[in-house]
Amino acid sequence: MQGLTRRFGAVAAVDDVWLDVADGEFLVLLGPSGCGKSTLLRMIAGLLEPSGGRVLLDEEDITHVPPQRRDLAMVFQGYALYPHLSVARNIGFPLRARGRPKVEIRAEVAKVAEMLGLTGLLDRKPRELSGGQRQRVALGRALVREPGAFLMDEPLSNLDATLRATTRAEIVALHRSLAATVVYVTHDQVEAMTMATRIVLLNEGRVEQAGSPAEVYDAPASVFVARFLGSPPMNLVDTVLNGDGVARGDDLELPLGLGEGVPERPVTLGFRPEHLTIVPNERAGLRGVVIAVENLGGEEIAHCEVGAARICVRGPRPLGLVAGERVGLSARPEHLHLFDPDSGRRLA
Numbered sequence: 537m538q539g540l541t542r543r544f545g546a547v548a549a550v551d552d553v554w555l556d557v558a559d560g561e562f563l564v565l566l567g568p569s570g571c572g573k574s575t576l577l578r579m580i581a582g583l584l585e586p587s588g589g590r591v592l593l594d595e596e597d598i599t600h601v602p603p604q605r606r607d608l609a610m611v612f613q614g615y616a617l618y619p620h621l622s623v624a625r626n627i628g629f630p631l632r633a634r635g636r637p638k639v640e641i642r643a644e645v646a647k648v649a650e651m652l653g654l655t656g657l658l659d660r661k662p663r664e665l666s667g668g669q670r671q672r673v674a675l676g677r678a679l680v681r682e683p684g685a686f687l688m689d690e691p692l693s694n695l696d697a698t699l700r701a702t703t704r705a706e707i708v709a710l711h712r713s714l715a716a717t718v719v720y721v722t723h724d725q726v727e728a729m730t731m732a733t734r735i736v737l738l739n740e741g742r743v744e745q746a747g748s749p750a751e752v753y754d755a756p757a758s759v760f761v762a763r764f765l766g767s768p769p770m771n772l773v774d775t776v777l778n779g780d781g782v783a784r785g786d787d788l789e790l791p792l793g794l795g796e797g798v799p800e801r802p803v804t805l806g807f808r809p810e811h812l813t814i815v816p817n818e819r820a821g822l823r824g825v826v827i828a829v830e831n832l833g834g835e836e837i838a839h840c841e842v843g844a845a846r847i848c849v850r851g852p853r854p855l856g857l858v859a860g861e862r863v864g865l866s867a868r869p870e871h872l873h874l875f876d877p878d879s880g881r882r883l884a
């Protein structure tokens with residue numbers, strides 16, 4: 537994608553996006569509703585004309601090539617299966633459309649059905665399948681084409697939580713075994729973290745950050761990214777960074793491990809809920825009051841008030857905290873993130 541842009545009236549849904557997708561990559565386009573993920577994917581697929589910029593596949597400019605002549609297969613969230621055709625005919629559809637011989641189609645369909653565990657269901661109609669099975673048929677129809685890349689737009693969003701988790705694992709396994717190239721749209725951070733080889737976070741049509749799941753989680757480029765990834769999200773507190781390398785705020789005093797002689801300035805300090813430890817008051821960098829404790833089964837989340845800020849702590853159950861009591865918390869310097877309070881960009 538070279539400077540890819542799409543405007544709807546005055547709104548730039550996608551705004552000057554430059555991205556290379558390498559062979560074999562599982563690239564996830566992630567971001568909140570309306571950030572431009574689907575618009576970007578539809579331009580790659582050829583379903584939507586760009587207002588500016590180019591799409592290249594290998595070295596070829598395909599910006600104005602019609603979708604059916606692009607070597608790409610799209611999988612949608614609504615499955616888009618033909619209701620009157622059997623599973624076998626749905627999967628084989630792209631091959632029939634290309635006029636491939638019947639025996640060849642049958643063999644290809646059998647191979648893909650085997651791969652997806654659909655062999656026993658080939659004679660059924662879509663209405664006789666579960667949601668997860670329908671989604672696998674839609675995947676099968678994309679797989680049978682052996683395209684240069686797969687484009688997937690929230691393919692799991694119609695499935696219940698259990699099925700979503702298993703289908704997620706199936707898609708990851710398929711990606712590995714086929715060494716396929718995938719561009720995958722989702723607003724679900726868990727899907728992005730678990731499936732992607734690279735995550736591209738979009739914000740109002742622009743690339744906010746691109747990197748491996750570990751990179752975007754461990755070193756978010758901005759407050760926007762820090763807030764979007766993590767559950768509960770990163771704690772963010774407005775503080776002052778003093779010349780002695782210590783961040784100070786209400787009931788908060790955390791050394792940043794920066795040494796002496798740093799310029800004094802306001803900073804937004806970030807730390808993840810799982811990186812806080814409960815410590816005796818005299819050793820605490822944060823002093824607060826527990827507001828509520830949530831039991832997640834294996835873990836607990838404690839909501840605390842530190843000065844005027846709300847802080848979340850996450851750890852194995854039991855945390856040993858009770859609503860109403862005072863609590864001392866601490867975080868290691870390597871787990872602290874600094875952002876510019878005005879621009880929201882990462883400082884360190």
Ligand code: ATP
Nearest residue numbers: 544547549567568569570571572573574575576723
């Ligand atoms: P979601 O996760 O909700 O599907 P998204 O990130 O995929 O969101 P897009 O569907 O790409 O977002 O939409 C991006 C922006 O472009 C939104 O503000 C949307 O309202 C606008 N938009 C999308 N399609 C059109 C259209 N056909 N006409 C006008 N505006 C549109």
